[in-house]
Amino acid sequence: MSLPDHRVVFTPSGRRGVVPAGTTVLEAARRLGVDLDSVCGGRGICGRCQVTRGSAPGFGNETDALSAPGPTEIDYRGRRPLAPGHRLGCAITVEGDVVIDVPVESQIHRQVVRKRPELASFPIDPLIRLHYVAVQPPSLADARSDVERVISALEADWDLADIEFDVTALATVHDCLVAGEWAVTAAVHDAKRVLAVWPGFHDTLLGLAFDVGSTTIAGHLLDLATGDVLASAGRMNPQIRFGEDLMSRVSHVMMEPEGAAAMTEVVRNALDELAGELVAEAGVARGDILDVAVVGNPIMHHLLLGLDPTPLGGAPFAPVVGSSLDLAASAVDLELNPAAGLYVLPLVAGHVGADTMGAVLSEGPHRRDAMQLLVDVGTNAEIVLGNRHRLWAASSPTGPAFEGAQISSGQRATPGAIERVRIDPVTLEPRIRVIGSEIWSDQDGFDASVAGHGITGICGSGIIEAVAELFLAGVIASDGTIRSGPDRIVAEGRTHSFLLWEDPRLLVTQGDVRAIQLAKAALYAGARLLMDQAGIDSVDEIRLAGAFGSHIDPKYAMTLGLIPDCDLSRVSAAGNAAGSGAIIALLSAASRHEVEEVARNIEKVETATEPRFQEHFVNAMAIPHARDPYPQLSTAVKLPDRAPPVRRVRRRSREESR
């Protein structure tokens, strides 16, 4: 006697089919190719396959279309709560025509909804999955190896084929089988390779995402199944003791025979210590971490990998390796699960790094129609321009002025640094705000609010605002000269400085203005060079990535002419886009293919050899238009959408194009 068939529809996928009465919902989902999670393989342990009743046209809502709660479900409820309406997909059977909804938490490829609305959400595409299996204990009649019996159980229960065992998993498999009474949970990489084994049922699978910056290293600990960030931490890059900026670290390598090895060691230690902090904060085990994704600029990338960064210090800037890398986390001395992998995002070129590719992956210009300019300012500005059709990338030699270096009162963006500046256009009286305080200097409580750290200097965004405000106040001329004037303008030899603060005495000098002019001209010229390639004179959107991009006010960036024409409402900070890219790469195998494809196809533009770069640079030294915060918008000349042939050199000057 054959059982009657019933129609089943799964939402939201819309997949539908017919299954015999008595089929479990989990089994029906598998047969119909529905994305329904399970770690325990239908044993009522993991609770990952929870479903609810859905609705669809032509379907009734008979309560008995799904079986009543049986012992497995009742037992599960005794251990963990089950939300109202939620059923265990593996424990209930189809007994009538039914619509079954798979909530997002039960999908393997669930969306990760990113907290800030401007960031695209992305689906998890797990590279590693946990599978629980029960295996036959060995007997004289069946004395196969432990590995063989785990593999055959995985292949039988989980519809896998040609499973291999990672050598690091060999050492523990026997003890796990014994401790788990011949039941284990295996972490399987790419449906092919057993990375690790735990006794019995194990439901934790973690990963780390690192953004290795020259100044700071940020790390995030994530649940690879849910995409939840369990902990985040950052620390100074300990390589700073070898040199504040990247180039001084490369110099150190060139001078000291053991310099590169020492820097490799300290950055690897820093990552491992950060891993330790993260697991301590989240209260998890290092051994549950099975994957790591890393971004970093080319020099950090090379130093972390133990590669000589010297060639990155000068033309032609050829890296040792640019493609993405898959290696063992142990290769960079991370003490995680011994089978943990390490994915390093690709570089674009020797001066456009994996951090830029992380930002591209996160911001996604290649997924959109809008022509986006993505700028990440550090010692160099890394600039990407394009949309779904084409992407260009360049690195502009801005120097470290935007980071507060080479500025007379400059400093890094740490508490006590002036980050906001307003100058009264009539009295020239300045108002400031410093990092670590939310209070302006002309407001009550300012002195108390800065007492902890004092006022120590001017950071990158502070000097930008100071120069822009001085320009808007008429103190600085369009060519960058500080004019002579009343009390606050101090003559120093043949030039003048502006006294921004009296105690401590902090000046904006003519040299400071020149440094900012050089940096902003380089940044602008790099962006223009890419726009020439694209044949455009304005962009649809500008995203300012990294710490500098987060702190700078777009209005001042445009006032000074750091960035090209764009609707100001579409100029915004991207936050730590590089780090977000590392997180995406950690959670999604598809995103790794995506970023590798983008890196292969992105067009590198070499600022050092393009004569137009020098031209744009010279033209961009001036500050565009006095007393008009949005000069570009009012005077921009719209050019035809289509570019001239790429190789035709556009000789029109920046002034002409306005």
Next chain:
Amino acid sequence: MSLPDHRVVFTPSGRRGVVPAGTTVLEAARRLGVDLDSVCGGRGICGRCQVTRGSAPGFGNETDALSAPGPTEIDYRGRRPLAPGHRLGCAITVEGDVVIDVPVESQIHRQVVRKRPELASFPIDPLIRLHYVAVQPPSLADARSDVERVISALEADWDLADIEFDVTALATVHDCLVAGEWAVTAAVHDAKRVLAVWPGFHDTLLGLAFDVGSTTIAGHLLDLATGDVLASAGRMNPQIRFGEDLMSRVSHVMMEPEGAAAMTEVVRNALDELAGELVAEAGVARGDILDVAVVGNPIMHHLLLGLDPTPLGGAPFAPVVGSSLDLAASAVDLELNPAAGLYVLPLVAGHVGADTMGAVLSEGPHRRDAMQLLVDVGTNAEIVLGNRHRLWAASSPTGPAFEGAQISSGQRATPGAIERVRIDPVTLEPRIRVIGSEIWSDQDGFDASVAGHGITGICGSGIIEAVAELFLAGVIASDGTIRSGPDRIVAEGRTHSFLLWEDPRLLVTQGDVRAIQLAKAALYAGARLLMDQAGIDSVDEIRLAGAFGSHIDPKYAMTLGLIPDCDLSRVSAAGNAAGSGAIIALLSAASRHEVEEVARNIEKVETATEPRFQEHFVNAMAIPHARDPYPQLSTAVKLPDRAPPVRRVRRRSREESR
């Protein structure tokens, strides 16, 4: 104007075709799929592509059918000798119809001719090949990564695709490119993965083959391109300090929490030290070693890999892993090239190890029609029976008597041990020979020849001969009893011993005879069990592998009934067949597939659960026939070729079958 075409025939392959005049011989070979070696890619550096003129019907022998020596060939001759008639295939062009012979030294898949005639030769099938490439130095116009430029040169010059770089090769590639002035030699694994890079031209590629025995560890250093053994060395297994035999080492692991780790460490150190000895002896660099193949019994296999051997110490003897393994040599702490791989041959079962599979690969019963019995005697006897149609394997619990243990005057086979014994059947006067001397004890010069080490005991082959000779002399009865008799027979309580030597006093006791009887009955019963499976009563060929097999005289083995019926002329020693198997696996990728296939298909027979084993064992305790050295030959009853159904238990006793 197109060039005329010429007919080319390559011998010995017989490949033929037509190429335009001016084609180099190397290029012609490539186009016609002829196996002609080259490391330098046709630059006249490596000399691997040497050819001579051959002959074939219908071809003349015009001297100008190949171009005259040009500058490349003349330059090569200035650096290295070129044998008479030898030409550089890459430097000469086809200028007429011609027959070209590729000598064996110029073939990539050359045969390795094994020194002993009874061993099959085998073709090298290199897993790793060296390729020389010149790459473009980077420039601002071409700032691709070092890795990218090496890969594209390899793909362009060597007809390779989708090449990847092993992470361990990254660290050195830049320095190699600079040191080699943008020319490097790359070691490419399986035409896919760059393992290592050397500056400029590099022509050395080495491998190690290890046989990790319980008592001794043997290592061989080989040239992976030619198959030449450059050095061989052996040393005691330092684990002996944890226990003389395998079972006492397993006991040590069970008693001491850190026992397994300590034994793993000492065996790994021993391998690395052996590697050091071998490279020192051959005067080569550890960094040129890129591959390692290992055989060993299951317990050595597990201890080397850091796996708990405890389950191998008792039924059901399930190993942790049985399949072949590919890992990094660094995973077992071998300090070779950091990219060096380690191939571990598969096990058949928890008591039939990778050493047995090495012996099978070397002896090749699965390649032949003859029904071969392959016996490797150690603490257990590992026994393989079969031919190209089917193979069976079992392990017989012989105990260590054959190794000289559990024998009153027994010792390991080291200088001073009695290894040969003759007993005058009339006077009962013994003659002996000891290891380290070629002189019998009744010959002149014996005393002087043993002065260095003395006479210290009786080794395994010595006790076999002693018992067999005593049996042939009538001192020992068919049931193993030592009869009472003249002077040399000493009463000891209720039993008798035979005084084999007076100074030092070495006796063959009744207990010794019993130990040998138990061991030989176990060995015989195991072989019979497999013969039952195969449905045969005699075998075509018996190969005795290992040290014991090399030292034992087949005549005495058959006299005592260690081995089943076989034409005595076809009973022979196989030498270190396990080690030979490691060498074959090292040199030939095809042989790895072969041994893995054989291991998967071999039928394991469990002596512990087969009731027939006990039956055979009891029946085999007696010594077959007095005073007839070849009883089996004269009385063997030929049984039908075809076996009864496998599961039918054969109840016929051993006596009946004769």
